[in-house]
Structures are given as structure tokens and as C-alpha cells.
Amino acid sequence: MKILKIFIIIFLSIGFSQSKSDEKSDEMKSKILKNIRCLICQGQSVYDSESDFASSIKLTVEKKINEGSNEEQIYEFLREKYGDWIIFDPKLNKNTYILWLLPLLLFLFGGAIIFKRLNSKK
Amino acid sequence: MLINQIGYYSLILGLLLSVLLCGVSIKDFNNSSKQINQKVLSLSFLQLVFVIVSFVSLIFSFINSDFSNETVFNNSHTTKPLFYKISGTWGNHEGSLLLWLLVLTLFIFLFLIKSKQQPKKYRILTLLFQQIIIIGFFLFVLLTSNPFNYLFPIPNEGLGLNPILQDPALAIHPPILYLGYVGTSIIFSSSLAAVTQNYVSKEWSQHIKKWVLVSWIFLTLGIMLGSIWAYYELGWGGFWFWDPVENVSLMPWLTLTALLHCIAVLERRSALTSWVIILSITTFTLSMCGTFLVRSGILNSVHTFANDPARGIFILIFLFVLITLSLGIFFFFHKENNKNSNNFFWLSRETSILINNWFMMYFLSVVLIGTVYPIFLDVISNEKISVGPPFYQKLIVPFLIPFLLFMSLGPRLKWIKSKIENKNSLIITFIISVMLTFFILKNLTTDLLFYTVLVSVAFFLLFTTLKELFIKKFYNISQTVAHFGFSLLILSILFNSILSSEIITNIKIGEKYNYNKSEIFLKKTEERKESNFNAIIGHFEIKDQSGKIIELKPEIRVYNQPVIITSEADIKTTLLDDKFLAMNLVKGNEYFNIRYQVKPFMVWIWISVLLLSLGGLMSLFKKKYEK
Amino acid sequence: MKNKFILFTVIVAISFCFIIFYKGLNNSNTYTPKITDKKNIPIFEAKDFNSNAYLNSEKIFEEDIFYIINIWASWCVPCRTEHPLLMKLSKNQSVKLVGLNYKDNLNNAKDFINEFGNPYSQIIIDNDGTLSIEFGAYGVPETFIIDKNKKIIRKFVGPINEEIVEKIESIIK
Numbered sequence: 001m002k003i004l005k006i007f008i009i010i011f012l013s014i015g016f017s018q019s020k021s022d023e024k025s026d027e028m029k030s031k032i033l034k035n036i037r038c039l040i041c042q043g044q045s046v047y048d049s050e051s052d053f054a055s056s057i058k059l060t061v062e063k064k065i066n067e068g069s070n071e072e073q074i075y076e077f078l079r080e081k082y083g084d085w086i087i088f089d090p091k092l093n094k095n096t097y098i099l100w101l102l103p104l105l106l107f108l109f110g111g112a113i114i115f116k117r118l119n120s121k122k
Numbered sequence: 123m124l125i126n127q128i129g130y131y132s133l134i135l136g137l138l139l140s141v142l143l144c145g146v147s148i149k150d151f152n153n154s155s156k157q158i159n160q161k162v163l164s165l166s167f168l169q170l171v172f173v174i175v176s177f178v179s180l181i182f183s184f185i186n187s188d189f190s191n192e193t194v195f196n197n198s199h200t201t202k203p204l205f206y207k208i209s210g211t212w213g214n215h216e217g218s219l220l221l222w223l224l225v226l227t228l229f230i231f232l233f234l235i236k237s238k239q240q241p242k243k244y245r246i247l248t249l250l251f252q253q254i255i256i257i258g259f260f261l262f263v264l265l266t267s268n269p270f271n272y273l274f275p276i277p278n279e280g281l282g283l284n285p286i287l288q289d290p291a292l293a294i295h296p297p298i299l300y301l302g303y304v305g306t307s308i309i310f311s312s313s314l315a316a317v318t319q320n321y322v323s324k325e326w327s328q329h330i331k332k333w334v335l336v337s338w339i340f341l342t343l344g345i346m347l348g349s350i351w352a353y354y355e356l357g358w359g360g361f362w363f364w365d366p367v368e369n370v371s372l373m374p375w376l377t378l379t380a381l382l383h384c385i386a387v388l389e390r391r392s393a394l395t396s397w398v399i400i401l402s403i404t405t406f407t408l409s410m411c412g413t414f415l416v417r418s419g420i421l422n423s424v425h426t427f428a429n430d431p432a433r434g435i436f437i438l439i440f441l442f443v444l445i446t447l448s449l450g451i452f453f454f455f456h457k458e459n460n461k462n463s464n465n466f467f468w469l470s471r472e473t474s475i476l477i478n479n480w481f482m483m484y485f486l487s488v489v490l491i492g493t494v495y496p497i498f499l500d501v502i503s504n505e506k507i508s509v510g511p512p513f514y515q516k517l518i519v520p521f522l523i524p525f526l527l528f529m530s531l532g533p534r535l536k537w538i539k540s541k542i543e544n545k546n547s548l549i550i551t552f553i554i555s556v557m558l559t560f561f562i563l564k565n566l567t568t569d570l571l572f573y574t575v576l577v578s579v580a581f582f583l584l585f586t587t588l589k590e591l592f593i594k595k596f597y598n599i600s601q602t603v604a605h606f607g608f609s610l611l612i613l614s615i616l617f618n619s620i621l622s623s624e625i626i627t628n629i630k631i632g633e634k635y636n637y638n639k640s641e642i643f644l645k646k647t648e649e650r651k652e653s654n655f656n657a658i659i660g661h662f663e664i665k666d667q668s669g670k671i672i673e674l675k676p677e678i679r680v681y682n683q684p685v686i687i688t689s690e691a692d693i694k695t696t697l698l699d700d701k702f703l704a705m706n707l708v709k710g711n712e713y714f715n716i717r718y719q720v721k722p723f724m725v726w727i728w729i730s731v732l733l734l735s736l737g738g739l740m741s742l743f744k745k746k747y748e749k
Numbered sequence: 750m751k752n753k754f755i756l757f758t759v760i761v762a763i764s765f766c767f768i769i770f771y772k773g774l775n776n777s778n779t780y781t782p783k784i785t786d787k788k789n790i791p792i793f794e795a796k797d798f799n800s801n802a803y804l805n806s807e808k809i810f811e812e813d814i815f816y817i818i819n820i821w822a823s824w825c826v827p828c829r830t831e832h833p834l835l836m837k838l839s840k841n842q843s844v845k846l847v848g849l850n851y852k853d854n855l856n857n858a859k860d861f862i863n864e865f866g867n868p869y870s871q872i873i874i875d876n877d878g879t880l881s882i883e884f885g886a887y888g889v890p891e892t893f894i895i896d897k898n899k900k901i902i903r904k905f906v907g908p909i910n911e912e913i914v915e916k917i918e919s920i921i922k
Contacts, residue, residue, distance in 0.1 A: 030624070037508050039887055043365055045510070048358060050689075050706050050715075052852065053888050056878025063879060080788075081885035088510025095505055099495045103517055107484040114476050118468055420773050434774045442767050449763075453756055497773040 025065055032061055032071055035088045036078060045088065123272075126191050129179030130270040136172040136223070137260040139165060140253050147246045158242055162249070163234050169256075170227040177220045180269050181211045189280050192271035193217060199282035199683045201654040209293030210283045215417060215433075216269035218296060219259065222413075225304035226256050233308055233333070240329055247315030248308070254447070255307050258440045266433045282683035285655065291351035295344060299371065302341025303409050306374055308333050309381070310406035313399050314448055318455045322395040327388040332742060334385055338378045339738040345371050346731040354693055359622070359702045359719045361727070364514045366421045369493045370412030373486055377405040380482040382738075383475045390537050391472060396456060397479070403448045408490075410441045420497060467539045474532030481525045488517045519576070526579040526612065529605060530586040533598070551589070555581035566620055577616055583609035600744055604737025610730035614723045621722040628713040641665040642718060655681040657690075660705050660714060674703040676716075700724035787900035791883035798850060798858070798872035809871055815844040815921040816895040819869070820886055822853045823861035828890045831908035832865045838914060839868035843921045848872040851881060851889045894920060 033047035038054045046054045046061075057078075064074050078086050090096045143165045150159045180193070184207045189195045197214040198207055211217045230252040237245050263269070286292075312330055316322045348371065353361040362368060381401040387394050415421050418434025466472040492509045499505055534542065542548065559578040563570060587606035591599070625642070629635050635642040645661040657677045665671050677690040691704035699722040706715045793806045810816055819835060821828045839846050848869035850858050855874075862872075875881055884893060887906050894903040894917060903920065905913055 035510070035512060037510070043363075048356075048360070052878065056882050059877045060879045060882045081882065083506060085506040085508050088508050089512035090507050090509050095499060095503065095507060099491060099499075099509065099513075100517075102491055103484060103487045106487045107480075107521075110480045110483055114480055117476075118466060118473060414770070418774055420770070420776075431774045435771070438767070438770055438774070442763065445763060449759060453752070498769050500776060501769050501772045 028071060029061060029065055032065075032074055033058060035075070036061075037086050037088055039082065039086060123188070123190055125179045125182050125186075125188065126270045126272065129176045129183070130268070132172040132176040132179065133223075133260065133264060133270075136169050136176070136227070137257065137264065139169040139172065140257045140260065143169065144250060144253050147249050151243060151246050156242055157238070158234070158245055162246075163231075166227075166231045166234055166249070170224075170231045173220070173223045173227045177211075177224055180217055180220060181208055184208060184211045187280065189278070190273050190276040191269070192273045193269045195273055195277055195280045197283050198280045199654065200279060201682065202283060202288070203653060205290075205293065206283065206288045210287075212296050213283060213287050213292070216263070216267045218300075219263050219267055220269060221296060221300050222304055223256065223259050223263065225300050226252065226259060226307055229305055229308045230256070230311070233312070236332075237329065241319065241321060244312075244315050244319045244321050244326075247318055248312040251311035251314045252307060255311070255444070258444075262433075262436055262440065266430075266436055279683070282654075282681075284684070285679065285681040285686055285688050286355050289351055289355055291347050292355070295347040295351060298340055298347055299344025302337045302339070302344050302378075303371065303374060303412075305333070305337035305340060306378065306406045306409050309337065309402045310448070313402035314451050317399055317451055320455070320457060322388075322399060322456075324389055324392050327385050327398070331382075331385045331389070334378065334382055335738050335742045338375075338382055339735050339742070341371070341375050341378060342731060342735045342738065345375060346728060346735075350728060353724075354691055358704060358717050359624075359691075359700075359721055364492070364511045366493050367416050369489045370408075370415055373408045373412065373489055373493075374405045376482050376486045376489070377401050377408060380479045380486075381405060383478050387472050387475050393466075393472065396452075396458065399452055399456065403445075403452065407441070407445055407448070410437070410444060414438055414441055415493070421493075469535060469540050469542070471532065471535045471537050471540065474528060474535055477528050478532065481521060481528070484521060485518055488514060492517075522612065523576055523579050526583045526609070529608070530579070530583045533590070533601060533605065534586070548586070551585050552578075552582050555579070555585060563620070573616070573620065577613065580609055580612040580616065584613060600737050600740035602737075603740060604734050607730045607733030607735075607737055610726060610733060614726035614730055618721055618723050618727065622719060624717060624719045626715070626717050628708055628711075628715050630713045639667045642716070644714070644716075650677075654683065655679045660716075662703060662716075664701065664703070664718065672701060674701065676703050676705045678705060678707060678714075695725050697725060698722065787896075787898075787902050788885070790895055790899050790901060793880060793883055795873035795875065795880055798848070798855075798874055804871075804873060809847060809873065810895065810899055812845065813897055815897065817844055817846045817917070818849055818884065818893040818895065819846060820849045820851050820875075820881055820884075820889045820891045822851045822889050823857040824853065825851075825889045827908040829865065831890055831910070832868070834909055834911070834914050835868040836866050838917065839870075841918065841921065844917075845870040849880065849884075850874050852876065852878055 030047060034045050036046040036057060038044045038046050038049035038051055038057075040051055040053045041049045044054075046057045061074055064077065069077070075087050075089075075091075079091075084091070084095070090099055092100055143162065146159065146165060147162050150162060153159065180191075182188075183191045183194050184198055185204065187194065187198060187200045187207070189198075193214060193216045197217075198210050202210065212221045230249060233248060233252075234245060237248075309330065312333070313322075316326050316330075345368075348368070349361040352363070352368075353359065356363075381398065384394050384398050384401060388398050414434065414437040417430075418437060419431055420434060466476065492513050496507055496509055499507060531542065531548075534548075556574070556578040559574050559581055563573055563577065583605065587602050587609060590602040591606065625635075625637055627635050627642075629642065629644050631644050631646060633644055641664070643663045643665070645663055648659045648661065650657045650659060657679045659675050659677045662674045662676070663671050664674060672694055674692040674694060676692040679688045679690055680686075681688065687707070689704050689706050691702055693703075694701045699720055702717075702719040702721055704717045708715050790806065790810060794803050795806070795809075796802070797804050817838065821832075835846060838844065846869045848871070850872055852875070873880075881888075881891070884901070885904070886893075890908050892905045892909055892913075893901050896902045903917075909917075
């Protein structure tokens with residue numbers, strides 16, 4: 001069981017490290033645009049939308065990338081203007097601790113139940 | 123107009139029949155005969171007939187463009203092609219509720235017919251629980267969502283159906299999906315009936331398994347159809363957006379898959395009875411919950427239905443009545459059976475199924491929490507956040523690694539107690555998988571470690587299932603096919619995501635765009651008029667690195683009612699890859715904005731889901747050739 | 750005992766969810782952000798409509814007075830309906846209107862002003878929409894109120910109407 005849990009932690013950290021490796025500017029731009037909500041569309045990302053708002057955002061993001069901003073700075077800029085709602089990836093802050101942690105807690109809880117059940121004969 | 127009256131009164135009669143059915147079957151309950159009174163079956167059939175009549179009436183109203191019917195007015199137009207007039211019947215809120223009723227009444231009737239060997243009281247109780255759901259939906263339709271509202275004066279023309287819904291895949295997506303989604307109602311009703319009768323046993327599981335399989339197969343296919351439609355109609359080459367409506371169909375699928383595995387344990391070991399009941403209740407509850415989320419306007423999404431809080435309140439109350447009822451019955455009637463049978467050895471097939479359930483419940487919690495958390499946060503602290511694809515990917519993908527590993531090892535374990543046989547060949551297969559993956563991926567991606575691990579385990583599953591298929595003697599072939607399909611699904615999704623490429627650029631007629639030794643050439647444009655839209659077709663020639671030329675003809679369509687401009691991509695599909703080209707107008711310009719994507723192995727995603735379903739189908743018919 | 754505990758937690762959890770969903774139904778699901786913290790106006794340089802010269806944002810908003818920023822375009826139909834109300838507001842002494850011409854053709858925009866009147870003490874050009882994003886705008890038409898501390902205190906998405914004008918007039922008094 002413990003080994004299982006260690007495995008899980010390792011795999012999770014590999015998963016999280018995945019997000020730090022984008023290099024090419026185009027790739028980064030696409031990634032950012034897919035992470036921004038088009039606010040006047042129903043649920044589409046700016047990447048998927050052809051609306052006026054989406055076009056303006058695309059140009060703004062391009063400008064900021066050319067000025068040297070990194071991904072997090074661009075998100076911060078947009079969050080400041082429009083609120084957290086505009087970014088699809090919920091940042092880990094006081095509002096979202098439960099969001100990110102609850103599934104993991106439930107996973108551990110489920111694991112504990114199974115562990116108890118498998119060991120209960122002893 | 124008469125058709126509308128027929129449709130409406132059929133619904134009323136259907137509702138009255140529900141009441142009658144409940145009365146007759148309760149009376150029959152204490153009757154000593156072993157078979158249900160024939161009247162009950164006839165009444166159930168009659169109820170189904172009334173719902174069919176109602177549904178067909180609505181279809182006729184659509185076909186005849188009868189705009190005295192408010193639903194037809196809101197969702198149709200005289201210039202719509204016939205096929206879409208018909209499918210428009212269930213492409214709206216009111217019509218799709220008739221589809222709900224149709225599946226609910228159909229399934230209970232089929233259940234009564236196919237369960238004649240089962241204990242009578244159990245069958246009657248299943249009928250009663252199902253009738254509670256049916257009555258709820260009749261009331262919902264008649265009180266808040268009547269498809270037969272009368273409009274006067276009769277408008278000349280309708281408001282039309284959103285053109286992105288005018289598509290063959292989307293036309294059959296609801297019926298297929300509902301057969302799965304709504305079909306879970308029968309599992310719900312029969313589980314509750316089984317609990318009250320203390321009938322949650324080996325015999326019951328063998329009987330209910332068929333229903334679980336049928337729902338599961340249709341649900342899998344229904345979700346696939348929705349994805350296929352989204353792929354070539356919405357977005358740019360994406361097929362899953364973690365949109366609330368998509369999540370809502372995925373959640374019952376996850377619990378249904380878990381249930382499918384648990385039924386096997388119940389069948390062999392008479393164990394996990396409580397958990398099976400909980401899963402059955404949860405699956406249908408999730409279906410109802412999904413209906414609530416999607417139709418009440420509480421969520422913001424590309425494909426939500428009617429945004430009407432009044433309807434939302436009805437479903438919400440109905441949903442919680444059902445939850446309270448089912449949990450009440452569970453807590454009151456359920457008897458914990460023999461404690462011993464719930465003890466599993468560590469290395470056994472039962473344990474691996476428990477592990478499967480463990481992961482499934484985790485995936486379910488991620489999707490559920492991600493979908494409803496914004497609602498909770500908004501109500502509690504008035505903050506609006508978005509939970510989109512990055513959340514789901516970050517929490518789900520890493521867990522696929524151990525999940526795939528367990529999936530490869532689990533089926534090799536025997537029931538009760540086992541040891542892993544052929545350890546050496548397993549280790550060799552694993553090493554081969556890793557080496558193969560590394561060799562393929564080393565020049566392809568910057569995220570080598572992560573993808574190597576993930577793809578290796580997917581290959582491991584692929585190879586172990588392939589080995590089962592060819593070397594072993596068809597023992598449990600349905601499971602092997604399904605697991606093989608799943609490994610193929612993961613591999614296709616991964617390789618598609620790693621290897622896909624996209625070009626976005628502006629181009630005008632006669633211009634050639636060069637990149638990477640390839641070339642996109644806009645030869646000319648052509649105009650075409652159809653009954654309800656005008657189209658500009660772009661004739662493109664794409665020359666790839668080897669000099670081969672393919673032709674793609676995406677369109678820009680201007681629909682007449684409602685006035686909407688859509689972009690219809692042209693996709694050339696081969697087993698190796700999909701070539702996807704879409705074009706858009708650029709404002710005030712002679713230029714067109716184009717998006718060209720090369721998507722390797724795209725079609726394998728659909729093939730692997732078909733394989734998954736095939737596995738389920740084989741399990742349904744397996745008594746012929748298997749133990 | 751254990752069963753009773755589970756039952757109790759389940760009942761509490763379900764009731765909790767019910768209440769949340771019930772309240773959630775009554776909330777609108779389209780996000781209209783209320784400006785709870787007042788944001789500073791962005792610092793920018795924009796081309797002047799008439800003179801083509803580049804103006805600094807500090808210079809545009811230099812007076813100790815309320816400012817209203819209105820995003821408009823000649824091709825925007827609702828802008829025409831709100832225009833007379835803007836003309837009315839421009840007569841109010843405690844506020845100056847600044848127009849942001851959004852993704853527009855200069856000649857068409859000038860024709861629009863000539864035909865419908867000019868309520869703006871100054872008009873700046875936003876050709877690609879990026880300046881509007883700096884203000885946190887959704888599109889056109891959109892109207893912002895700037896107070897004397899140069900902070901954005903209110904935002905109205907869509908064309909303004911009589912009710913909104915009254916609200917504005919009470920704020921800028």
C-alpha cells in the first residue's frame with residue numbers, strides 16, 4: 001500500500017512538471033490562448049473563437065509575448081482586468097484549495113477503505 | 123393541429139396509465155400466483171404506445187412545419203431539409219424530454235418481458251420504482267415543458283434550428299446516448315427492488331448484468347458520436363473540451379463501468395453487495411443530476427439547453443426526492459451479508475476490480491468536483507472561477523499510469539487467490555514497451571520522461587491484451603477485446619496529441635503559402651446555394667513534403683434562419699492521419715483565415731471506442747461460446 | 750452506531766448540496782463583473798482621432814473632473830441608439846466624455862460624428878481592440894466612469910439607457 005502511495009506521488013509530480021517545458025513562442029501562444037475563456041461566447045476558449053473579443057485578446061497576448069512576458073504574467077494581467085473567470089486553469093489560491101485537494105483526499109480515503117478491507121481478516 | 127391534440131392527450135393518458143399501473147401492480151403484489159398478472163404487461167405496453175404516439179405526433183408536426191405548435195415554431199423552418207426537420211424533433215428541450223419518456227417506458231416494458239424467470243415481487247417493485255420516475259417526467263413535461271403548446275395567430279415561418287445542430291452525427295447522437303443514459307433508470311429501479319426483497323445475490327447479478335451491458339454500450343457509443351460531431355463541427359479539430367455537458371455524460375459512464383466490473387465480483391463471489399447497490403443508485407442519480415445541470419441554466423456552456431430556472435427547480439426537487447427515496451430504502455432494507463465473503467486476498471481478481479473501482483471513483487470525483495465546484499464557490503463566496511481542461515488533465519492523466527498498469531495485471535489474476543504467472547514474460551514485455559516507446563518518442567517531444575512513462579504503460583497494456591488474444595484460448599475474450607480497445611484509445615489520443623501540427627495563416631485567392639517544404643494553395647472559390655444556406659467553397663491544394671497533392675474544400679456558410687455564419691471544415695481521413703482544413707472570413711478583406719491541421723491516428727480514436735463497445739457486445743452474447 | 754453516523758453525514762451532505770444548487774439557480778450564470786476594487790486606469794498612448802498625434806493617457810485624463818470613457822464604432826448598431834443619451838451627458842458640467850473609436854474606418858467614423866454629433870471632448874483610436882482590453886472591456890458599446898482619483902468606478906456593458914444615465918448623473922454629482 002505504501003509503495004502504491006509513493007508511486008502515486010511520483011507520478012503526480014511528473015504530471016505537474018509537464019507544464020513547464022514549452023519553448024517555442026507559437027506553441028506557448030496556442031497554449032495560452034486555449035487557456036483563456038472567450039467572455040462573450042458560451043464556454044469557448046479564445047483559441048477556438050472568431051469573435052471580436054477573441055481577436056482583440058489574441059493580439060494583446062501576441063503583443064505581450066513579443067514584449068517578453070511569460071505565461072504566468074499574461075494570465076495575471078488578464079486576471080487583473082477580468083477576474084479569475086477568464087482563465088480556464090484554476091490557480092491554486094485560497095478559493096481553490098478544496099477544488100484541487102478534495103479529489104486527492106478522496107483518492108487517499110478510498111485507498112484507506114480498501115486497505116482496511118483487505119487487511120481485516122488479520 | 124389535430125396532431126397536436128393527439129400528442130398532448132396521449133401524454134395525459136400515459137400519465138393516467140402510470141397511476142393505473144401502480145394500482146394494478148400493487149394489488150397483484152400479494153397475489154399468490156407466481157407470474158405477474160397479464161394485465162400489468164398489457165398496461166405497460168399501452169403506456170409505451172401512448173408515448174410513441176405522442177413522440178410521432180411531434181415528429182409529424184415538425185415534418186409538416188406546423189407552426190401552430192410552439193416547439194416547432196421555436197426550432198424549425200420551412201426550408202430545413204427533411205432529415206433535419208425530423209431530427210429537430212429531439213434537438214430541443216421539450217422534444218428531448220419525450221425521448222426520455224420513450225426510453226423510460228420502453229425499457230420497463232422490455233424488462234417485464236425479459237424477466238419472466240425472476241421473482242414476481244421483485245419485478246413488480248422494479249415496475250413501481252420505474253413508474254415513480256416516469257410519473258415525475260410526465261409531470262415535468264406537462265407542467266413545465268409541454269411540446270404541444272398552441273400558438274395563435276399561427277406564424278408563417280419558424281425561428282429555425284441552429285445550423286451547427288443540422289448534422290447527421292448530431293441527429294442520432296441523442297437517441298443513442300439516451301438509450302444508455304436513460305437506460306440506467308432500469309438499473310436504478312431494479313436495484314432498489316432487489317434491496318427491498320433481499321435479492322442482491324448471484325442470481326440477481328447474472329440477470330441485471332445484461333441491462334448494465336446494454337446501457338453501457340449505448341452510453342459509450344453515444345458519447346463517441348457526440349465527440350465525432352464536436353470534432354468536425356465545433357472548435358478546431360478538438361474532440362473533447364471538458365465542457366460541463368460532456369462531463370455530465372461521462373460521469374454516469376464512469377460509474378457504469380465500475381458497476382460492470384463489480385457485477386462480475388457479485389456473480390462469482392456474492393460479495394460487494396452494498397457497493398453494487400450504491401453504484402446503481404449513483405449512476406442514475408448522476409444522469410438526473412446531469413439533466414439538472416444542463417437544462418436549468420445553472421451552468422454556462424456551448425451546448426446547454428433551455429435556460430429556465432423554473433424548470434431547474436422542478437428537476438432539482440425531483441432529483442432530491444429520488445436520492446432521498448433511494449438512500450432511505452438502502453439504509454432501511456439493506457442487510458449486510460456474510461462478513462467473510464467480503465474479505466479478499468491481496469493478490470486476486472477481486473482485489474484488482476476493487477482497485478479499478480478505486481480509480482474510477484477518483485476520476486469521477488475529479489470530473490464531478492470540477493464541474494460543480496464553480497457553482498458552490500459562486501453561491502458561498504460570490505467569486506466566479508473557471509475550471510477548464512488544464513484542471514482535468516493535470517489531475518487525471520498522471521493517474522492513468524498506475525491505472526493502465528493495474529489494467530494489464532489484473533485480468534491475469536485468478537479469482538479468490540492467485541499469483542502472477544509468467545512473471546518473466548511480463549517483465550520482458552514491459553521492457554520491450556519501454557524501449558519501443560523511448561525509441562519512438564526521443565525525437566518527438568520535449569517532455570520525454572512523462573510521455574515515455576505514460577506511453578510505455580499504454581503499450582504494456584496493448585501487448586498484454588494482444589498476447590491474450592492470440593496465445594490464450596479465448597478465455598474471457600470480451601474483456602480482452604474491451605481492454606485492448608482501451609489501450610488503443612489511450613495510445614491514439616497520446617500520439618495524436620504529441621504528433622498533431624497546425625498552421626494558422628491568412629491567404630487570398632491564387633496565393634501559395636509555404637512552410638516546412640509543404641505548400642498550401644488557394645486555387646479558387648466557388649459559390650453554392652442550398653435550401654437554407656449560401657456557401658462559399660474554397661478549393662485548396664495542399665502539397666506535402668513528398669510532393670503529393672490533396673484537395674480540400676472547406677466552406678463558409680451563411681444560413682438564412684437564424685442568420686448565422688458557420689465554418690465547415692473539410693477533413694480527409696486515412697488510417698494514418700486526418701488532414702483538417704477550415705476557413706473563415708477576415709473582416710473587410712479579400713483574405714481568408716485558414717487553419718490547417720495534420721492529425722495522426724485520429725480515426726483510431728473512434729476505432730478504439732468501437733472496439734470497446736464490441737467487447738461489451740461480445741459479453742452480452744457470450745453464453746454461447748464461453749464458460 | 751457506525752451506520753447511524755454515515756447516515757447522518759450523508760443527510761447533511763445532501764441537504765447542503767440541495768441548498769447550494771437551489772441558490773445557484775437564482776444566480777445569473779452570465780458573468781457581469783461588479784467592480785468591487787477600484788482599478789486604476791491603464792497607462793497608454795493612443796492616436797488622437799482628429800489630429801493623428803499620439804496622446805498620453807495622463808494628458809487625456811489630466812483635469813480634476815469625472816471622466817466617462819465610451820467605446821463606440823460607426824458599424825455598431827446599438828451605438829446609434831445610445832448616442833443621443835451621450836449627447837445629453839456631454840452637457841453635464843461635472844464630466845467630460847472621452848470616446849474610444851473601436852476597430853473602425855476613420856472616414857466612416859468621422860461621418861458618424863458629423864451626422865449624429867460629437868459628445869466627446871476627446872476621441873482616441875483603438876484600431877485592433879487591444880486598448881479596450883487594457884480597460885477590461887468586453888466589446889462595443891461599453892461605458893466606464895472614472896472618478897477624480899483616476900480610478901474606474903463603474904462599468905456598463907452594452908448600450909446605455911435612461912436608467913443608466915440617471916445612475917451616472919447621480920454618481921458624478
